[in-house]
Amino acid sequence: MKEFIDYILQFGTLNQHQLDLIASKTTVLELQKDEYFSEAGKIAQQVGFVLEGITRVCYYNNKGEEITKYFIDENNLVVDMESFDNDICSNAYVQAITDCKLLVFSKKDWKELLETIIGWDAIVHRIISKALRQKVERRSPLVSEDATTRYLMFLKIYPNVINRIPLSYVASYLGITQSSLSRIRKNIR
Structure with missing residues (x-):
């Protein structure tokens, strides 16, 4: 409480x-x-x-x-x-x-x-x-940016979320396929 x-x-x-x-x-x-x-x-x-x-x-x-x-x-x-x-x-x-x-x-x-x-x-x-x-601040940039930038922004917006949820939900939120998300994550590391 x-x-x-x-x-x-x-x-x-x-x-x-x-x-x-x-x-x-x-x-x-x-x-x-x-x-x-x-x-x-x-x-x-x-x-x-x-x-x-x-x-x-x-x-x-x-x-x-x-x-x-x-x-x-x-x-x-x-x-x-x-x-x-x-x-x-x-x-x-x-x-x-x-x-x-x-x-x-x-x-x-x-x-x-x-x-x-x-x-x-x-x-x-x-x-x-x-x-x-x-909601507007989080969604607006996702419309115009490339997938890698959208993912990096997601990490900033939701810092406590990424390791706790299925990647399929992250991919859906970002508007990309799960395999694209996997490639992006691999290239960032």
């Missing part, structure tokens, strides 16, 4: 009573590797905070190929915000790619916090804004 409190306090100030209320609304969820936190075609029902492990957001393109959009590692929120906020079916999966331990808020409890704690909505807004900025 301390990790989550430290995380949210980067975005605003809360008193101990407010922090206690937030803590009282969380449950711990353990996901085994390959289990889903949320699924395409369903409405996201919870907000999570990754305490341990790595999740990925992925979807299937019109050819049926699995595409990894991004990774979420420790000390970050995980939620399909569009689905969660608007009660619409998600178009992506959030999958544990290692065993994961998350702090989880139900939709009911999250909304109760928004209605009860003055300033909570501003903190959540700052968290979401930062996450969106990071």
